[in-house]
Amino acid sequence: MSINKDQIEGTLKDLGGQVQQEAGKLLDNQQQQVDGLKNQIEGKLQKKVGDLKEALGDLKDASKD
Numbered sequence: 001m002s003i004n005k006d007q008i009e010g011t012l013k014d015l016g017g018q019v020q021q022e023a024g025k026l027l028d029n030q031q032q033q034v035d036g037l038k039n040q041i042e043g044k045l046q047k048k049v050g051d052l053k054e055a056l057g058d059l060k061d062a063s064k065d
Contacts (some may be wrong), residue, residue, distance in 0.1 A: 006050030014043030 017039030024032030 002054070004050045004054055006046050006053060008050075010043045010045070010047030010050055012043070013046060014040050017041075017043055 017036045019036070020039060021033050021036030024030065024034075024036055
């Protein structure tokens with residue numbers, strides 16, 4: 001089991017979005033909150049794509065045996 005680029009980048013984007021959303025709350029900036037939420041969603045989707053790529057790679061490797 002390995003971690004791929006999409007999983008790492010997706011997780012980082014999600015975390016960054018959480019920070020951005022919280023900063024928007026502290027600064028009472030709705031646009032910042034929305035942008036943070038958008039980044040979280042994009043990050044979660046990118047991580048899921050990475051998870052799917054890893055699962056497909058594992059299936060491919062298993063079929064070689």
